Amino acid sequence: MPRTLITHPTDLTGNGTHTREYVLFKELKADELDRLSSLSKIKILSEKQYLLSQYSPALQVFNIASGIALIERIASNGDRQVLAFIFPGDFVGLTQSEHFEYGVKCITEMQAYAFKRSEFTALTEAIPQLKKNVSDIGANVLARALDQVFILGQKKAEERLCFLFLQLLERLPGATPDYIHLPMTRQDIGDYLGLTVETVSRALAKLKKEGLISIPSPHILKIEDLDGVTDLGEVE
Amino acid sequence: MPRTLITHPTDLTGNGTHTREYVLFKELKADELDRLSSLSKIKILSEKQYLLSQYSPALQVFNIASGIALIERIASNGDRQVLAFIFPGDFVGLTQSEHFEYGVKCITEMQAYAFKRSEFTALTEAIPQLKKNVSDIGANVLARALDQVFILGQKKAEERLCFLFLQLLERLPGATPDYIHLPMTRQDIGDYLGLTVETVSRALAKLKKEGLISIPSPHILKIEDLDGVTDLGEVE
DNA sequence: CGATGCTTTGAATCTCGTCAAGATGTGTGG
DNA sequence: CCACACATCTTGACGAGATTCAAAGCATCG
Incomplete structure (x- = not known):
């Protein structure tokens, strides 16, 4: 079990110039970060591995510590749509459904913090700021999806x-x-x-x-x- | 001020066969519906009118009572992307930003319940089930946006x-x-x-x-x- | 019934996809 | 460190699908 969580992607990259407004840890207090931390398990993957697989049970959620991945959806006929690229600090895997409707495939080697979905959701109820962050992230994901619709359509x-x-x-x-x-x-x-x-x-x-x-x-x-x-x- | 809120789109259409899982009123109790109702103002529009306009301040949210509309985004060069069609029972207008990034244009005449965004958000905090419904609706909107990405891409x-x-x-x-x-x-x-x-x-x-x-x-x-x-x- | 806006159809053009080959990179084992 | 093999990337020729421009057919509504 990790002792400390990385609280900002810039901590990882050493790059302090990026403004990341939609981050899971935003404005959380030290003790709240501790609680999050104690629930997380680090997961290390190499390139081309799947952090999560389309159609697999949605039992975990992830916060990317380092590395780059993509979110893909593959149709039964083999058509593949990449829905997004994801970067350090991004949060993935939260869904209302029982199974993931998409896969997350690593492009580089990757470190991610994994949470049990049930535990994470419970924590979300206990820490209002965390719940707000999750909801902000969701809104941001939607905004980007709509941008993508626009460019694909036009x-x-x-x-x-x-x-x-x-x-x-x-x-x-x-x-x-x-x-x-x-x-x-x-x-x-x-x-x-x-x-x-x-x-x-x-x-x-x-x-x-x-x-x-x-x-x-x-x-x-x-x-x-x-x-x-x-x-x-x-x-x- | 309306005395009663329509609690399910089938009440409007007389069509009992449609399953609408993502509805604002889902599983709300009578007194909660009353509180919602007391905050709403009905708004009546004719076809081609805008329920809300792109770039206008996001001060209200809406629940569609009757009629059909579309969500559009128009770029400065005039390119127009329709992001969704919306139907009775749909909920629109909730955003994290100060202004709407899209417009909602009526295709038919329309009746919608309007809420002050601030009051609605407050109510959302007071009624957990309402907050859950809003979040479910958001997830559903995202799911549909991703379907659209897939369609447009492939x-x-x-x-x-x-x-x-x-x-x-x-x-x-x-x-x-x-x-x-x-x-x-x-x-x-x-x-x-x-x-x-x-x-x-x-x-x-x-x-x-x-x-x-x-x-x-x-x-x-x-x-x-x-x-x-x-x-x-x-x-x- | 006529006017206006919407829809359909046609022909030319353009963009993108497909198939195929060749070039460049990357990784591996000698 | 080099050579080879495999994957990825680029380029070319061609064809399919979509857009554009233009005109003609239909609805709808006063």
């Missing part, structure tokens, strides 16, 4: 990519316009943005040709024209 | 239409496979499914030709092959 390939870049800038620890390490594959990106790998690759090439970005190596991205990228990718 | 025009048909069957009061009255325009459908009006029209024609549906008049839909429609439109 935008073209290049615009969708720019949308992703902006999200990464905001949420990926350590990301700056000069250097974004893309931990996910082109396939992951495609499945997130509703595109094929080939289209992702071509759209990247086009953005590069237009001088908006450069790609020193396949998983390193530099934004050359942030205003241009923002124009294409922003949701309103 | 499916073709005809499949998207079938997805809509199934949703209408489930949620539109009075809808049966033999007779679905489509209250929205082709434009609304297109903006919901990420398609143009023309594509909607053509996809409908194709589904008709394939014998899956028939369209006796532009706003009346009959599902001829429910299994076929289900195969195309279901989310997993």
Whole structure:
């Protein structure tokens, strides 16, 4: 059982510049953090492993300590939609249903704090601030899902990519316009943005040709024209 | 001030077959309903009016008593995404932010109960069951948004239409496979499914030709092959 | 019954997907 | 450290699906 919980993702990354408003631990007092801590078990996973599996019983909830993952839904015909990328500090697994309707797959090695769902829910009742945080996180998740609906419904390939870049800038620890390490594959990106790998690759090439970005190596991205990228990718 | 609140949409439609699990009033006691009722003001709107406007201050929340509406988000360039259709019994307007990020536009004439957001939130704290209902509704809204992400990311025009048909069957009061009255325009459908009006029209024609549906008049839909429609439109 | 708005259909164009090949990276064992 | 194998990424040619622009058919409502 861990003695201390990491209370802020910046503690992990050493990056103090990111503002993370939707965090499980927000404004909790020391004793409340202790109670949370005492209920958590750390879980360590390597890349490509599943933190939780679609259709498995929803018995646990998780708070990501380190690493990057994605949330995916796979249909019976094999169609795969990536619903979100998740980052340190994110909270996943809370659902009203008995089983998870999605899987969470690690993109990198990962450390996460696991809570028994029942215990976590009980604690949520005992600590109003925690309950509020969970509800804020839920609202934030919804807001991002609606953004995704918007770009999938309205935008073209290049615009969708720019949308992703902006999200990464905001949420990926350590990301700056000069250097974004893309931990996910082109396939992951495609499945997130509703595109094929080939289209992702071509759209990247086009953005590069237009001088908006450069790609020193396949998983390193530099934004050359942030205003241009923002124009294409922003949701309103 | 209204004396009684309608406690279930079936009270309105006279249709007792629809199961509405995510309803604001669920399992509230008589005195709790009274308190809710005493805070509500009925609001009557005609078609094309806005129950609430994008970017306006989020001072009220609403429970739909009768009528049909849609939730839309309009970008500065005029792109419009319909985020959802809403029906009697639905609850809209609760957000964490100061302003609404979306508008709610009536498709038909509408009656809705309006609550001051502050008063509603206070009541939510006083009545745990009400708070639970609100949170269940939120979870349901998220689940539907994720379905929409999946559809927009993975499916073709005809499949998207079938997805809509199934949703209408489930949620539109009075809808049966033999007779679905489509209250929205082709434009609304297109903006919901990420398609143009023309594509909607053509996809409908194709589904008709394939014998899956028939369209006796532009706003009346009959599902001829429910299994076929289900195969195309279901989310997993 | 005529006017207006909505819906359908047609033709050209464009974007994206599919299939296929080649290039680049990554990881492994020698 | 190199060589090889496998996975990932890129690029090309082609085709399918969706959009655009334009015009014609239908509803609906005064």
